[in-house]
């Protein structure tokens with residue numbers, strides 16, 4: 001397995017829309033294992049392929065305390081949502097930055113698992129928020145897009161400065 005480099009805001013490659021996976025190959029299995037390892041190492045609770053500059057609709061998520069409940073979503077689609085919830089979010093592509101975002105409190109997501117089997121998951125709370133955040137990545141959207149332009153520009157400047165200093 002290998003750790004993958006994570007793109008950071010405001011990298012324009014985070015804005016690329018991911019394409020659906022047509023056929024799940026052995027290369028995808030390796031990619032999913034590497035994404036899980038990268039997510040756990042970061043540490044984070046979700047990672048979209050977009051964040052590692054691969055523009056296919058693949059996500060990994062594990063919101064469990066023990067980090068032993070990995071989900072892999074291929075070609076995920078939210079088929080229904082309900083309720084509203086405001087949660088403080090962060091993102092591996094927007095380091096050291098947290099902000100409140102309003103999202104649906106519960107979602108039903110349809111997807112393929114890593115074996116290519118069709119699945120449907122009813123998620124609520126943190127898992128639901130994480131699924132919505134990660135699916136946004138596949139559409140080229142970041143949680144900072146929900147904030148005011150003023151706040152987003154402030155975050156952009158802070159991160160650009162940090163990246164220059166590396």
Ligand code: NI
Pocket residue numbers: 090091092093133134137
């Ligand atoms: Ni994120």
